[in-house]
Amino acid sequence: MSSAMTIERIKTHLVDMKFSSALEILDETIERLERNELSALEALGLLFDQEQGTRETRRIRSQLRTSRLLQGKTIDSFDFSFQPTLDRQRVMALAELGFIERHQSVHLLGPPGVGKTHLATALGIAAVKARKAVYFTTLADLIAALAKAEREGTLNQRLRYINRASLLIIDEVGYLPIEKNGANLFFQLVNARYEKGATIFTSNRGFKEWGEIFGDNVIAAALLDRLLHRATVLEIAGNSYRLREHADLVPETLKRGGNTPETPKRKPGRPRKNPLSDTHQQ
Numbered sequence: 001m002s003s004a005m006t007i008e009r010i011k012t013h014l015v016d017m018k019f020s021s022a023l024e025i026l027d028e029t030i031e032r033l034e035r036n037e038l039s040a041l042e043a044l045g046l047l048f049d050q051e052q053g054t055r056e057t058r059r060i061r062s063q064l065r066t067s068r069l070l071q072g073k074t075i076d077s078f079d080f081s082f083q084p085t086l087d088r089q090r091v092m093a094l095a096e097l098g099f100i101e102r103h104q105s106v107h108l109l110g111p112p113g114v115g116k117t118h119l120a121t122a123l124g125i126a127a128v129k130a131r132k133a134v135y136f137t138t139l140a141d142l143i144a145a146l147a148k149a150e151r152e153g154t155l156n157q158r159l160r161y162i163n164r165a166s167l168l169i170i171d172e173v174g175y176l177p178i179e180k181n182g183a184n185l186f187f188q189l190v191n192a193r194y195e196k197g198a199t200i201f202t203s204n205r206g207f208k209e210w211g212e213i214f215g216d217n218v219i220a221a222a223l224l225d226r227l228l229h230r231a232t233v234l235e236i237a238g239n240s241y242r243l244r245e246h247a248d249l250v251p252e253t254l255k256r257g258g259n260t261p262e263t264p265k266r267k268p269g270r271p272r273k274n275p276l277s278d279t280h281q282q
């Protein structure tokens, strides 16, 4: 068979197998081969590298879409020098993703704008690149989705779907109070997921406030019992990155801690009932 026919046959196979990237560089690779710039082995290697590279990029893009992660919020684009209270080494250790294999929880705590969502997303993007199934949601959206599924009689399927993610990221715990049924649904998810999948939480509230957030100290204690077991807790105590150019315009009382516009002020003098422990750290 002539080499022209062989080349045509290869092209047909590449089209049939949808190896479009390898096909794109086939002619050029053959020319280089004929000019002895490449060995046959190198030429084969180039074709497969090209095809694999394109597929990997496409896979990551599609996984990022289904995971609902924000784009561009990576570890590399996080300026650690802006957050000196944050231990870079601990973040880099998390980015090795052992916590996903071990089905552990990670809590990123701190006031608004310190990069909690950015870091949670960055770990999610690293996990997608490592071929993990990732799902990003806010707590409010998650509970709304569970409540809808419950109304439609599909709660178990929904729980199974969410728990298929090896990494679930639950953003904004504590920004909005959760009503009783929502807290129960969330507990069902956490219980089903316990020691079966990893979860990252971001929150601007301390664990002591979970009773208030979930409207029930018993549920909050049961949640924390599972979610703090073997968990990593990272607290970021710095300033808002969003406000870095206008920090002087924000009153001191609003800059740090819980009493920000995103955390309604506690009623004065109201005692905390059964404060829950927030001491567990690893």
Ligand code: ADP
Binding pocket: 073, 077, 078, 079, 080, 082, 083, 110, 111, 112, 113, 114, 115, 116, 117, 118, 119, 202, 241, 242
């Ligand atoms: P939080 O979730 O803690 O409220 P975000 O993660 O949403 O804060 O951060 C607010 C904005 O500032 C985002 O656009 C984020 O990418 C950016 N940002 C925050 N911290 C940093 C940082 N240290 N380096 C680079 N960008 C940052």
Ligand code: MG
Binding pocket: 116, 117, 118, 171, 172, 202
């Ligand atoms: Mg956030």
